[in-house]
Amino acid sequence: MNRRHRVCCITFVAFTVVMCGCRRTLFPKNEQRNQFEAYNTMRFGPQLTEQPDPFGLPEPALRARLGLRD
Numbered sequence: 311m312n313r314r315h316r317v318c319c320i321t322f323v324a325f326t327v328v329m330c331g332c333r334r335t336l337f338p339k340n341e342q343r344n345q346f347e348a349y350n351t352m353r354f355g356p357q358l359t360e361q362p363d364p365f366g367l368p369e370p371a372l373r374a375r376l377g378l379r380d
Contacts, residue, residue: 342348350357361371 358371360368
C-alpha cells in the first residue's frame with residue numbers, strides 16, 4: 311500500500327465519519343435552548359419564529375420577535 315492510497319483511505323474514512331456521525335440535532339424544536347427561552351415562553355407564550363411573506367413563502371418573524379412586549 312503506497313502513501314497516496316493510504317491518504318485516500320484516511321480521507322474517505324474521515325469524510326464518512328463526519329457525514330454520518332451527526333445524526334441527532336443539537337437543539338430539538340420541541341425543547342427550549344436555554345433558561346431565558348423557557349422563561350419567555352412561560353411569560354409571553356410560544357414565540358412566533360416564521361411568518362409567510364406576501365408570496366406565501368416562510369420568512370423569519372423579526373418584527374414579532376424583536377418588538378416591544380407588554
